[in-house]
Amino acid sequence: MRGDFEAYLNDSFRDENGNLDLAALLALEDEADMDVAVIMPNTQPLPENNELADAIRGNSRALGCALVHPTEPEPVEQVRLAAEEWGMRGIKLMPAVHKYDVDDEMVRPVVEAARDYGLIVSIHSGPDNCHPNRIGTVASWVPETPVIMDHMGFPDDLDSAISIAKANENISLGTTILRFHRRWGTDPDAVVPTEVKAAVDALGPEQIVFGSNLPEYRPIQVINALKRLELGDDAEAQIFGGNLARIYGF
Numbered sequence: 001m002r003g004d005f006e007a008y009l010n011d012s013f014r015d016e017n018g019n020l021d022l023a024a025l026l027a028l029e030d031e032a033d034m035d036v037a038v039i040m041p042n043t044q045p046l047p048e049n050n051e052l053a054d055a056i057r058g059n060s061r062a063l064g065c066a067l068v069h070p071t072e073p074e075p076v077e078q079v080r081l082a083a084e085e086w087g088m089r090g091i092k093l094m095p096a097v098h099k100y101d102v103d104d105e106m107v108r109p110v111v112e113a114a115r116d117y118g119l120i121v122s123i124h125s126g127p128d129n130c131h132p133n134r135i136g137t138v139a140s141w142v143p144e145t146p147v148i149m150d151h152m153g154f155p156d157d158l159d160s161a162i163s164i165a166k167a168n169e170n171i172s173l174g175t176t177i178l179r180f181h182r183r184w185g186t187d188p189d190a191v192v193p194t195e196v197k198a199a200v201d202a203l204g205p206e207q208i209v210f211g212s213n214l215p216e217y218r219p220i221q222v223i224n225a226l227k228r229l230e231l232g233d234d235a236e237a238q239i240f241g242g243n244l245a246r247i248y249g250f
Helices: 022-031 049-056 075-085 105-116 132-141 158-167 178-183 194-203 219-227 233-248
Strands: 003-008 036-040 062-067 090-093 120-124 147-150 171-174
Touching: 003 022, 003 147, 003 233, 022 036, 022 219, 036 049, 036 120, 036 233, 049 062, 049 075, 062 075, 075 105, 090 105, 105 120, 105 132, 120 132, 132 147, 132 158, 132 171, 147 158, 158 171, 158 194, 178 219, 219 233
Parallel strands: 003 036, 036 062, 062 090, 090 120, 120 147, 147 171
Antiparallel strands: none
C-alpha cells in the first residue's frame, strides 16, 4: 500500500463548471502508483471543508483532512464536524497562513478534540510561529495521537525537527520538501535532497512519511527525488506507504 499524506484539492482542480475534480488529482497520484491520498481543501482564511467532503465522499482512495483555523469561531465544532459529519480522517493546522502561534493555549482544545475523535493531526512547519519546537509542544499535549510535521522543519531548522521527533515518538516528518529544491540544485527533477537522508539516518525510516504537496509538485517528482537517495527497498516501502498505513489505519 502506498500513500501521499498531503495533497490539496484546491482551485487548480476545478473543472469548467467550477466543481472540484477529484479524478484529476487522483490521476496524478496514479502516476506515482499511490493507492490513497490524504486530501486537504483550498488554503484560505475560511476553509471550505464541507465542499471538500462533498467532492471526495464515497471514494475509498481519498482520506479527507479538514483545515481548522483555531482563531475562527467554534474551532472545536469544526473538528467534530470533520469527524462526525464530513467523514474526514484528520485535521491540518496552518499557522503560517492563519497567523497564530501553533503552541498557543487556544490550540490545545483543538488538538485534544482531534485526539478524542481519533483524527490525525498534520501541522505546517517553518520558522517563528510554526517552528518545530512549538510543534513539539503541541505533540506533547496529545502523546497518543499521531502528528505529522509537514516540510520536516524546512527551510530553517531540520536539526530541530529531528530532535523534536526523537523526543516525541508520535511525530513523523513529512517529505513535502521539493519547494526547497534550490538547496540541492536548480532542477527539481534532478535534485538529491541529502538532508532528508540525514533525517532517515537519525530517526530511522519509521518516522518519515511521504507527502507531495500536490499540486505544487507532482507526487512522482517527490518519489523520484527520494529514490535518488538510495535508501533501500525496505526504507522506501515504509516511507512511501507503510508508515502512513499504520498512522491512518488502512
